[in-house]
Amino acid sequence: MKRLLCAAALTLAATKIHAQDRGAAALGRLVDGLGMTARVLVIAAHPDDEDTRLITLLAKGRHAETGYLSLTRGDGGQNLIGNELGEALGAIRTEELLAARRLDGGRQFFARAFDFGFSKSAEETFQHWPHDSVLGDVVKIVRAYRPQVVIAIWSGTPADGHGHHQASGIIAREAYDLSADTVRFPTATYGAPWAVPKFYRSTSYRGNQGATLRYDAGRYDPLLGRSYAEIAAESRSQHKSQGQGGLERKGPSIVSLRREASRVNAGTPAERERDLFDGVDTTAAGAVAACTGTASIGDSLTAAIRDARRAFDAFHPETLVAPLVRAQRLVAVCAGTNDPRARLVGRRVNDALLLAAGVAVDAEAPREVVAFGDTMPVTVTVYDRGTLPVQVRVGDSSATIAPDSAAVFRRRVAAPTTGGAWWLARPRDGDMFTVPVDVRGEEVASRPPTERVDVTVGGAQATLLAPIVYRYADAVRGDVRRPLVGAPAVSVTLDNAVEYARAGVPFARDVHVRLRSASTAPRDVTVRLELPNGLAADSAARRVTLPRYDAQADVAFHIRGTIAAGTHAIRAVAESNGERFTNGYQLVDYDHIRPQRLYRVAETRLSSVGVTLPPKASIAYVQGVGDNVAPMLAELGLPVTMLDPAAIASTDLSKFTAIVIGQRAYEASDALLAQNPWLFTWVRNGGTLVVQGGQAEMQRPGVMPFPIVVAQPTQRVTHPDAPVTVVDSTTSVLASPNRIDATDWQGWVQERARYLPRSYDSTYKAPLSMADPGEPPSRGALLVAPYGRGTYVYTTLSLFRQLPNGNPGAARLFVNLLGAKASNGGAGTTALKRRR
Known part of the structure; x- marks a missing residue:
């Protein structure tokens, strides 16, 4: 039988897993949320626009699948933790949002708009962002994600201040209105239509004025050991490049919303609503009944979920296996449909089975970087830390693991075909990225290489995707895990993307070409510079040997001459084993986010300026x-x-x-x-x-x-x-x-x-x-x-x-x-x- 869960996965981040996402706390949350299928999409303009209290309350408190869609990656802001700006800053803020979502339980989406800086109006913003292009991105994501509720953070009026905020408020409402319009947004390009049932705007940032619903995010959750507002404050503190760190305060913390449009319960005034999901079927039973047309299967699923909740024992999680197996078989009848509600229930059952069985996986590589086109040995260790035996399959190999035991699998994996920030694979067109949006979400789009492990417990199969990491002990930070990445066999970089020179003045400067090997074999490398007219190097070529993987070399050329005013290019080219290398990467590495590699051509743009200096300046x-x-x-x-x-x-x-x-x-x-x-x-x-x-x-x-x-x-x-x-x-x-x-x-x-x-x-x-x-x-x-x-x-x-x-x-x-x-x-x- 085709299993619904064959594509489901519990994906562990390459960073440490927080206590609330492990063991009894995580299992208790999953079991408590098995019957909830609500999906919410929050829309705004930038990283840090999102209301983390609202996201945490919905995702962790209400068990609603809650996504945040940011139109931009925050590329145009300032950077409080380093000197990266522009697209490099966008990579940092992308990872900061992912770090925030790992804490507050939300999902992350992006449109293709480039943050070009402050804008004073929506009209000015849409001069940079083609209106239909950004709207089309949001419609694609709405149709793929199929939220029952869309929440706009911003009002779409001048009261929002920043023109990007105004534009996001306008786009959010237009996406609600038009996501089912197959004439303006054809199915072949934008996906199957979806009419969002309800549309709200946040009023939290406006002193709760005009709110029709209020929730207390300060409510204490005994499983998590904190309130949702405390978790949200930690989530928001991940925006370190923007200086958004804050106190995790206890006590009441009100978030509020105003209903602006609804396709359900239209006769009920917004002021008389009691809940965000009034009029929307958010039950797992309803999802299964809808995809099968049989109410009895939904009733049986409800009973299985009820039994799972009753069976939950924090100290004996194996008692959950039997009711979870029943729930899995009932949800599997929806395997042939594309109902996101059934998929959500299936993912939660999958993840709960893995936690109840006590299965854990480490997939370790001997180094962090593998050359494009090469392969890497990986050791996959599957642990059974529970009380029941499990059968596991990794690739073509399988094993039965007894409780409190482990099985080791040896694999070879190919290098990732791409590396770094995937949305930068092609140049921008003005203030829009040209790589299409990934409707699966950033967690999937930016996911590092993983090993799939199929686990059978109690007659049911669950799937786990374990990130392949290079793992080492740091004397200060302890257990450090770095995701596996691909890179050129020889990376070539110049120190700076842009440098200055004085036009018409004798020029003398050392140019450093930095080489880094990702190859397991020694390489003899020849390096040359391509120089503009008027400049010459002290040597036509330099030769160096890179003895092994991760070996580095700094090849220095002394350049002299005189250069005319204008913009010129200095390029570095390396040759080794008959291959030509002209690219390298900039490593963006901070402790609170996963490392990022931004790939670029080994070129320095030289701006030659006619300038007179002040005399005797110091x-x-x-x-x-x-x-x-x-x-x-x-x-x-x-x-x-x-x-x-x-x-x-x-x-x-x-x-x-x-x-x-x-x-x-x-x-x-x-x-x-x-x-x-x-x-x-x-x-x-x-x-x-x-x-x-x-x-x-x-x-x-x-x-x-x-x-x-x-x-x-x-x-x-x-x-x-x-x-x-x-x-x-x-x-x-x-x-x-x-x-x-x-x-x-x-x-x-x-x-x-x-x-x-x-x-x-x-x-x-x-x-x-x-x-x-x-x-x-x-x-x-x-x-x-x-x-x-x-x-x-x-x-x-x-x-x-x-x-x-x-x-x-x-x-x-x-x-x-x-x-x-x-x-x-x-x-x-x-x-x-x-x-x-």
């Missing part, structure tokens, strides 16, 4: 948030010293002509706040302090020499091509040592400026004016003021995005800021005395 740099500006300044020929905020007082600052504070550094560093008086003293003695933008922290006493006001919502100029007008030509910062003109404002990315002050002290000169279309101009993007004998510069221009992107005009402007000298007339002196 720069100190305090790194900010998501900040990779300092290396770019060094590439332009400026001597740059990285300055630890805690060491400012003990450092001889007199040797520096300028000190730069990275964006949001005052927010990120208490030490910088404490050391700020030393910086002010240094400025008064003649230095130039360049501070890149912050938020409300810039209004704190003692942070800036003269006050500013950063109002909420913060002012932004989000159009990267917004017109810029020079309104104060007397400010030398736009004239020396480089004259800034209209060409320097071309080619900016994502935005012009963010967190612009609404008002500022009259001591500041504000030479620039800019605005998005239809808005009044703002002059707060660049402020320059005298302070004693020195100069204070505050800029909210998004230079931290422009320089790593190789923008020549932004580089010229930044160099000017480093040499800024304000007029130290009477106004500045009077202001200084007044504020001391």
Whole structure:
């Protein structure tokens, strides 16, 4: 007989499993939820938009299969834990969402929209995201997932603020209205139609105003040992790149919803509803009866589930096997249908059987990386930690395992054919990814290689997918498990994707080609550089031997010459055993997420800029948030010293002509706040302090020499091509040592400026004016003021995005800021005395 559960799986993450997802707690939850088939889809725009309290309450408290669909992967935000931005940041935030879902019990989906940065309206957002394309993605996911309830986090109105939020609120309602429309969304492309029964909007973020349903996520769950709100706080704290860590508070925690549309119970006013699922059949019996047309089978399933609940004994889980076997056989009659409710019951029975039988699996590889086209030996160990014998099959081998015993299987597995972030396999088209959405969900799309283990217990079969991991002991972290990944036999990378050079000035630089082997055999590798006109290397080729897997080599070339202004490319090519290698990967690795490998061509885009440097410049740099500006300044020929905020007082600052504070550094560093008086003293003695933008922290006493006001919502100029007008030509910062003109404002990315002050002290000169279309101009993007004998510069221009992107005009402007000298007339002196 064809078994419904042949495709079901209990997939274990390559990270440690939390206590609530193991043993009696996990088994108790599964048994308690066997009869529930509700499916909910929550829709919003970004990672961190989701209401983790709502997801946890529904997934763990109500046993509803609850998915979160984010239109973007958060690529356009800032990064509080590293300097990755753009698509690399999107990979981090994707994994942070998956880490959150592993805690709160939800599933994760994504549309193909690229987070291009802050937007002020839905109309502006849809200029970047083709409306029908994003809507089509959501319809595909809705039709595949078949939720009974869709919940929009955002209202779809200007009250949502961010244009992405508004767009997600609009798209969510349109998907509800149109997911059954086969004319606009043909079945062949978008899947079988599905009319979602009910549509709600969250009111939790709006103070519960207009709510028709309220739930207490603070309710304590004795099996989990915590409330759903506590678990949700831990889930939200996985958004570490966004600084979303919070306290896990006990006590009441209200989440609320407003029903906006319903295809069931239409005669019942929303205000009189008692539950989210009123009018919807969420029972397992109903699912089986619907797929078979026989009510008696549904009644029998109800009885089997009731018996399983009665049989549950946390200390004797084997008592559950018999009723679970009966439940499995009853659900199997729906094997030929595509009813997601029956599949959900089947998965839960499958997973409960494995837990009740005490089956555990380790699939271990001898190393982490295997070369594309190669194979890897894997040891699969299946443990019977229960009280009943089990039969297992791994590949073509099988064994019977007695209680408290194990069986070992030796396998060879092929390397994964792809690696890294799957949605980056093809280049973007504008602000849309071009790889189609994966309607199975991100847990499946990003799942590492697994070994399938078929387990037979009590006459029923269950299936487990065990991730293949490289496992080792770390002296600090203990048991570390890294998922198996594929890579080129020889990975080739250059240090940077973008670098600067000065046009027409003699160029001399070491270029490092980094090689990494994934091959089990030694390899002789020849490395060459492909250089633009005007540059030559000290050697046509270098040869190196990579003796074994994971061997690395740094091959250095010294490049000299003179290069014209413009954008050029430096490429590295490696040859070994008759093969040509031009790709490598960037490893993105943080403790709270699974490691990611972002593959790219071994190429450095060289931005050659016509720029004059300030004479005798010496720069100190305090790194900010998501900040990779300092290396770019060094590439332009400026001597740059990285300055630890805690060491400012003990450092001889007199040797520096300028000190730069990275964006949001005052927010990120208490030490910088404490050391700020030393910086002010240094400025008064003649230095130039360049501070890149912050938020409300810039209004704190003692942070800036003269006050500013950063109002909420913060002012932004989000159009990267917004017109810029020079309104104060007397400010030398736009004239020396480089004259800034209209060409320097071309080619900016994502935005012009963010967190612009609404008002500022009259001591500041504000030479620039800019605005998005239809808005009044703002002059707060660049402020320059005298302070004693020195100069204070505050800029909210998004230079931290422009320089790593190789923008020549932004580089010229930044160099000017480093040499800024304000007029130290009477106004500045009077202001200084007044504020001391």
